Amino acid sequence: MVQNPSDPVPVTVLTGYLGAGKTTLLNRILTENHGKKYAVVINEFGELGVDNDLVVDADEEVFEMNNGCICCTVRGDLIRILSGLMKRRDRFDGIIVETTGLADPAPVAQTFFVDEDVKRATKLDSIVTVVDAKHLAARLDDSKEAEEQIAFADLLILNKMDLVSEEEAQAVERRIRAINPYAEIRRATKSDVPVNEVLGRDSFSLERILDREPEFLSGEDEHEHDSEINSVSFEVSRPIDPEKFNSWMSDLLAAKGQDLLRTKGILAYPGDDRRFAFQAVHMIADGDFIGPWKEDDERRSKIVFIGRDLNRPVLRRGFEACQVPA
Template sequence: MSMPAERTPVTVLTGYLGSGKTTLLNRILTEKHGKKYAVIVNEFGEVGIDNDLIVDADEEVFEMNNGCICCTVRGDLIRIIEGLMRRRDRFDAILVETTGLADPAPVAQTFFVDEDVRTKTRLDAIITVVDAKHLLGELDKAHEAQEQLAFADIVLLNKTDLVSAEEQKQVEERIRRINPTAAIHGTERCGIDLEKILERNAFDLDRILEVEPDFLDVFHEHEHDDHVTSFSLVTKDPLDSQKFMPWIGMITQHFGMDILRMKGILAFKEDNDRFVVQAVHMLLEGDHQRPWKEDEERVSRLVFIGRNLRKDIIEDGFLACRA
């Protein structure tokens, strides 16, 4: 029996205008990293990919001189991915750039929802590029800037050369308030070892929990006026899966458009395995992870990141799921 082919990792790249996304994209397309990427961009003209890099261009697919392939999302994403998958031997990973889109979720969701796409690809990470100098002003004015941070698995805090160490610290604290679980990397001109951001499997909660078991614990809640906020729910009492599953389904349906990301580890009564859940909007997935260790405290934790979420209602429901 043939083994299923390795699924191609997909990185979704987002970021506010002027944050340095294009710089990062051009870096990926020109560096001698020995990898080949298929890059899907929204509109080729807007992206500002250096024309000198393009070797061969037909309408939708462009070949770059370092062997990467680019295509534009004029067509629908699923169709493009299916087309790319027919030439899978030509690249190692896929990068999707969501130009100027407020919300990278529909792109991310494609890799969850479409069965065919799912068997061939896996969402590796959502990366948000932000401008260290202008981020705080943007967050106060533009809801999109907050929402892009909410979805991130990895944040590239770019242009750190333009701010003082103290200012950088303030910006990082503000990012943490919106998204307590993303990895943050400070950069100048998006100069970062690409291995730190590509093919990290950062979307996969299981993998992160293996590396950092207390990944969801780092949490300080404070009152603030951001439109996107985060909070965590914790209980040491075992949960009843018969109560929890219908409840979380109802919550994601009801608040789905406002739940931007949700991640959690759960301890169910009469279950020796940790159960891991995560959601992007209404798309929810959950699975058993590894067994709880002998010395491990069986604590259930859910982290919600979203727009104006009613913590009181959600917390009451969560606590009602205790066994």
């Protein structure tokens, strides 16, 4: 059943720090058989877009905003995309906004209250924050954004439970509760939470947010990112030698893993018609084939690093050296 055009469109903001598992959850939502259609807005921090490639092929309309955080430089883009979606609101039941892992949810949520057109046509249904149980303690020590993402959440998905003990999980939950005692916490591995427990919750509480930030409805945004964190992106035209890439990446993560908050790439391997998706959080890496290249794709491999003290020339040379010989 598609959304009644006269009703405000429910919007779910999906947030969480870099590598927590947001895209995994989004893919679950888009592939499960729930009978609804969603428009998806994806925001990335960097010059090249990779997250859009990591989202499974689906009927949903996917809009991508690059090279800026949704809570900063591209907030106007979000308003424009939402306004455009309202012109064809009869084609979907709801909207999902996946923020970059560096987003403060406050100005994102503000958009649905301070812009009159958006306020009239949409309804902020809930803020869902995915939390990395393995790395949350470190993130809370060095990232204001990680704390804000928890504070604004209506639902907290404590993800990657397979990487922590019960004692560690309880310690993480205590830290979460100290920041946000109201949100529901759901434990998960690979973001395996039922879709009906994520969407359509109608759980966003403006009153609770105003208690935390009385200036919330002023529309003023003083958000600034940690100036030490930046993003570098590279793209190459020749196929990637998987052995060279694995060797280079293993050495790189071993040496610089603490500074590499997030690494993600889409790789073209020689003689293979499938796209290979590589992802890493600090020194924990994973990868798999995610489907075929489209016929009109140039099969260019690209990789994005988000972290501290990134040496662009060294990273570029390393990635370029993974190509097969010309």
